[in-house]
Amino acid sequence: MDASLRIELFPADLDRAIGFYQRLGFRLRGRTDHPRYATLLYGGVQLGLAEADPVPPEQRSIPSGAEIVIEVGDVRAVHDQVVAAGVVLTDELQERPWGLTDFRVTDPDGYYLRFTNRRGA
Secondary structure, eight states, rough: OOOOOEEOOOOOOOHHHHHHHHHHEEEEEEEEEEEEEEEEEEEEEEEEOOOOOOOOOOTSSSTTTOEEEEEOHHHHHHHHHHHTTTTTOSSEEOOOOOOOEEEEOOTTTOEEEEEETTTOO
């Protein structure tokens, strides 16, 4: 069975969200203005952004919200690219006791993302 995953988020400001995710390395695939919606890609990760009424960011933060985990081949290189793009990290690059290395960011609407290496990478 073929399957893929697209995550849809609901930012209060579509243009601000697009800019943030492009600084993380996502590529804009397309957008519409009626409704205000954009699709972004990061490798095989598809992200939909549908502009919506604002929600307090703390409602989306851990542990009440969700953690979006993006597994990459070279987490150190991704980290360096994200920092060079001026993104403020929520948690700095760390080696974890369970054998992974990761860093975390929070988008302007409070969504929490973790970039991590693939196991064995």
